[in-house]
Amino acid sequence: xxxxxxxxxxxxxxxxxxxxxxxxxxxxxxxxxxxxxxxxxxxxxxxxxxxxxxxxxxxxxxxxxxxxxxxxxxxxxxxxxxxxxxxxxxxxxxxxxxxxxxxxxxxxxxxxxxxxxxxxxxxxxxxxxxxxxxxxxxxxxxxxxxxxxxxxxxxxxxxxxxxxxxxxxxxxxxxxxxxxxxxxxxxxxxxxxxxxxxxxxxxxxxxxxxxxxxxxxxxxxxxxxxxxxxxxxxxxxxxxxxxxxxxxxxxxxxxxxxxxxxxxxxxxxxxxxxxxxxxxxxxxxxxxxxxxxxxxxxxxxxxxxxxxxxxxxxxxxxxxxxxxxxxxxxxxxxxxxxxxxxxxxxxxxxxxxxxxxxxxxxxxxxxxxxxxxxxxxxxxxxxxxxxxxxxxxxxxxxxxxxxxxxxxxxxxxxxxxxxxxxxxxxxxxxxxxxxxxxxxxxxxxxxxxxxxxxxxxxxxxxxxxxxxxxxxxxxxxxxxxxxxxxxxxxxxxxxxxxxxxxxxxxxxxxxxxxxxxxxxxxxxxxxxxxxxxxxxxxxxxxxxxxxxxxxxxxxxxxxxxxxxxxxxxxxxxxxxxxxxxxxxxxxxxxxxxxxxxxxxxxxxxxxxxxxxxxxxxxxxxxxxxxxxxxxxxxxxxxxxxxxxxxxxxxxxxxxxxxxxxxxxxxxxxxxxxxxxxxxxxxxxxxxxxxxxxxxxxxxxxxxxxxxxxxxxxxxxxxxxxxxxxxx
Ligand code: ZN
Ligand code: ZN
Ligand code: FE
Numbered sequence: 035x036x037x038x039x040x041x042x043x044x045x046x047x048x049x050x051x052x053x054x055x056x057x058x059x060x061x062x063x064x065x066x067x068x069x070x071x072x073x074x075x076x077x078x079x080x081x082x083x084x085x086x087x088x089x090x091x092x093x094x095x096x097x098x099x100x101x102x103x104x105x106x107x108x109x110x111x112x113x114x115x116x117x118x119x120x121x122x123x124x125x126x127x128x129x130x131x132x133x134x135x136x137x138x139x140x141x142x143x144x145x146x147x148x149x150x151x152x153x154x155x156x157x158x159x160x161x162x163x164x165x166x167x168x169x170x171x172x173x174x175x176x177x178x179x180x181x182x183x184x185x186x187x188x189x190x191x192x193x194x195x196x197x198x199x200x201x202x203x204x205x206x207x208x209x210x211x212x213x214x215x216x217x218x219x220x221x222x223x224x225x226x227x228x229x230x231x232x233x234x235x236x237x238x239x240x241x242x243x244x245x246x247x248x249x250x251x252x253x254x255x256x257x258x259x260x261x262x263x264x265x266x267x268x269x270x271x272x273x274x275x276x277x278x279x280x281x282x283x284x285x286x287x288x289x290x291x292x293x294x295x296x297x298x299x300x301x302x303x304x305x306x307x308x309x310x311x312x313x314x315x316x317x318x319x320x321x322x323x324x325x326x327x328x329x330x331x332x333x334x335x336x337x338x339x340x341x342x343x344x345x346x347x348x349x350x351x352x353x354x355x356x357x358x359x360x361x362x363x364x365x366x367x368x369x370x371x372x373x374x375x376x377x378x379x380x381x382x383x384x385x386x387x388x389x390x391x392x393x394x395x396x397x398x399x400x401x402x403x404x405x406x407x408x409x410x411x412x413x414x415x416x417x418x419x420x421x422x423x424x425x426x427x428x429x430x431x432x433x434x435x436x437x438x439x440x441x442x443x444x445x446x447x448x449x450x451x452x453x454x455x456x457x458x459x460x461x462x463x464x465x466x467x468x469x470x471x472x473x474x475x476x477x478x479x480x481x482x483x484x485x486x487x488x489x490x491x492x493x494x495x496x497x498x499x500x501x502x503x504x505x506x507x508x509x510x511x512x513x514x515x516x517x518x519x520x521x522x523x524x525x526x527x528x529x530x531x532x533x534x535x536x537x538x539x540x541x542x543x544x545x546x547x548x549x550x551x552x553x554x555x556x557x558x559x560x561x562x563x564x565x566x567x568x569x570x571x572x573x574x575x576x577x578x579x580x581x582x583x584x585x586x587x588x589x590x591x592x593x594x595x596x597x598x599x600x601x602x603x604x605x606x607x608x609x610x611x612x613x614x615x616x617x618x619x620x621x622x623x624x625x626x627x628x629x630x631x632x633x634x635x636x637x638x639x640x641x642x643x644x645x646x647x648x649x650x651x652x653x654x655x656x657x658x659x660x661x662x663x664x665x666x667x668x669x670x671x672x673x674x675x676x677x678x679x680x681x682x683x684x685x686x687x688x689x690x691x692x693x694x695x696x697x698x699x700x701x702x703x704x705x706x707x708x709x710x711x712x713x714x715x716x717x718x719x720x721x722x723x724x725x726x727x728x729x730x731x732x733x734x735x736x737x738x739x740x741x742x743x744x745x746x747x748x749x750x751x752x753x754x755x756x757x758x759x760x761x
Contacts, residue, residue: 035083036083037081037083037084037111038067038081038113039081039087039109039111040078040109040112041078041107042109043075043077046101046102046425047071047102047103048071048178049179051166051207053122054122054203058203059090060080061202063089066080066081066082066117067080067121068120068123071179081114081116091107100166101136134177136179137170137313137419137421138170138257138344139166139168140314140342141163141167141343141346149346149350158235159213159214159346160238161213162214163209163211163212165205165208165209169256171400172256172398173185174398177483177485179210188395189213189218191213194216198212218394221233221347223389224391225389226384226386226388228379238350242355245262245263245359248264249387250262250274251263251388252382253351253389254375254391254396255345256419257373257396257399258365258372259363259372259373260364261274261278261385264358264360265285265331266326266327268328271285271328271330271331274360274385279367282641282642284333284335284338285339285360285362286402287340287360287361288343288348288358289340290343290349290355290356292306299320299340305407308405308412313421314343314344315405315421316339316341317406318337318407318721319338319340334649335649336651339404344419364385365462368466369463370461372399374395374396398476400422403417403420403421409724409725410724410729411728412742413724413741414741414743415719416460421459421743422458423456425454426753427455430759433759434490435449435450435486435487435490436489436490436491436756437488437491437492438751438753439492439494441520442494442501443748444716444745444747445462446461447480449488450756451486457752464500473501488510490512491510492515492755494515494751495516495547496545497545513755513760513761515754517541518541518546518552519557519563520754521750522537523755523757524714524744524754525537525739525740525746525750526561526757527753527756529712529742531739535560535739536712537555537556537557537564538556538700538704538711540716540718541622543624543625546621550572553717554621555715556568556569556703558707562758562761567707568703570670570673572621573592574620575587575588575591575618575622576591576616577616577617578616578617578618582628582640585628585632585637585640589629590602590611591611592673592674593633595674598678624715627646630646630650631650633681633688634653634685634689636653637649647717647723650689650720653686654693656726658694659694662676662679662680662691662692664676664695664698666699680692693720697723697730701734711731711736711739712739713728713739715746716746718746719745
């Protein structure tokens with residue numbers, strides 16, 4: 035029997051070669067009909083023998099293009115039109131746009147082959163791409179994803195490119211960034227004063243020469259500029275640190291091939307897969323015994339962030355250079371990544387010697403993603419290029435179109451409608467004019483891309499968060515969700531958990547419902563409310579939030595609490611502790627890490643957030659199995675016995691027993707609950723803690739959930755806010 039059927043495919047199906055795939059499939063099966071992108075995804079009509087139509091539907095799902103994600107398929111029967119041909123219909127603009135903005139995708143193997151084939155017409159073309167790879171979100175102004183709605187609109191395809199673009203069986207059929215040496219963007223190398231040094235291939239050669247000779251070169255990558263310098267030369271790396279005013283925070287390293295990474299780092303199979311994946315994140319892995327990069331790349335820690343080229347330009351540079359380079363985001367600390375030359379010159383003109391720029395505009399800046407490898411599971415640390423803004427399907431529909439604003443640090447916003455949650459790429463720490471401007475711009479981008487108008491806003495509870503002030507300035511109903519509840523909800527939503535769950539939320543800081551600063555919490559949570567069933571017994575944060583930069587203040591407060599006031603040799607601080615002057619109370623595990631790192635002499639000064647955790651990680655010895663005493667009274671966990679005991683142990687023993695103590699505390703608290711356990715909060719970016727705690731809880735028979743797709747840190751707060759179902 036001949037039938038005609040409409041098939042609507044929802045998900046990530048635009049900009050990933052879906053229509054050409056459908057076209058080829060229909061032709062193979064000799065079905066008539068059409069395919070078009072529309073506001074709802076991709077709509078296909080097929081006409082033919084009913085068994086063949088069934089076969090088409092099977093193959094549609096099983097052979098879909100590698101980058102596509104089908105979230106659902108709807109089918110309905112139509113009346114016959116007696117068509118004989120299958121065609122691709124041009125995109126019609128739809129009012130309600132529900133399709134997804136695809137994330138940027140690293141150079142694919144096919145394009146890489148062509149890139150280094152001297153006989154290929156795109157030999158060494160720094161902007162080679164196809165339907166399986168290339169920029170997407172970063173060049174997109176509006177959905178549906180079409181060339182006219184990207185920054186490629188200013189380039190007219192040459193005849194050869196246009197022929198590929200319109201040939202349904204070509205790999206570049208409707209590949210929006212399609213270009214070649216003749217019709218694509220042009221590279222230009224500038225010196226720090228803005229003078230042109232070289233263009234096109236000569237610009238690449240000059241940049242490689244400069245890098246090899248110790249110059250700092252800013253290179254325009256997919257989502258913004260990287261500041262690059264040879265990673266084996268200590269003088270050069272130090273110079274980059276001095277100029278960028280970044281004394282100690284580890285720098286990511288870009289390698290040309292996985293084999294060269296193997297020489298510097300210990301890679302598990304999972305790490306290898308992540309490094310080579312089409313998202314090409316920075317992967318935090320352990321240094322190997324043969325590690326030989328400049329000491330200043332990642333001082334005093336046992337990890338290093340590595341990545342492979344994500345753009346063809348980087349691939350050519352690394353192929354020519356044959357040396358790893360430091361590639362750090364061009365920004366001022368914690369601010370958004372810079373994505374155009376004018377801003378780069380204004381803000382970082384004194385940092386780089388040369389800038390390798392091109393004229394394909396980055397519409398939406400997008401930082402590199404960071405993933406940490408652990409013995410238990412990979413942990414997303416920063417979700418951006420390659421992952422965002424892939425939407426997430428919630429288990430339950432959201433009551434009304436909702437804008438969620440996240441927290442203050444590691445800001446990311448999210449929009450939610452029906453069952454869709456779309457989390458923005460990492461924005462950065464709010465608090466500077468530029469980050470706030472990027473925050474505003476990201477909200478505007480998401481509203482425009484998705485033709486989205488929020489009916490309500492969800493934000494944090496902290497009265498001083500810029501995101502909260504922003505929310506309260508809008509004329510929309512606003513819900514405020516407690517920070518650590520949102521942390522728990524982010525994981526519960528991602529892992530689709532039925533409530534309630536027991537959440538272990540170990541974090542830096544977050545505003546508690548009692549006005550103190552929380553961060554060492556055990557919450558029994560459902561989607562509307564939570565019970566704080568246990569928490570670290572609060573200690574003083576001398577001088578308030580400024581203590582975050584000065585660990586001795588936190589250490590002093592804990593010494594005082596542990597009855598060791600005689601050890602306080604700073605009169606001023608001692609007085610502040612005694613009298614509680616400007617000393618809010620906190621239960622933060624992040625701050626406990628700071629104090630412990632200080633007290634055991636591992637880390638006396640903080641150059642960057644998370645440093646205390648990283649030094650404790652580096653000291654941790656898994657052969658040490660003992661832990662320190664602690665006491666729990668009415669849900670308040672006292673760590674004074676631990677503080678008293680660790681002072682007399684050498685740093686390695688103390689660091690190891692500290693981690694073991696945290697695991698023992700968690701085990702003790704969760705024993706009383708027959709609930710799934712959720713781990714969240716920024717402290718779970720600590721590799722040794724994850725590797726110790728998860729097996730400990732699992733061997734006690736507990737079911738333990740860590741986030742997979744989203745970070746455990748504040749970067750996922752917006753998702754948790756969307757999942758909130760209370761009022
Ligand atoms: Zn490709
Ligand atoms: Zn061309
Ligand atoms: Fe947090």
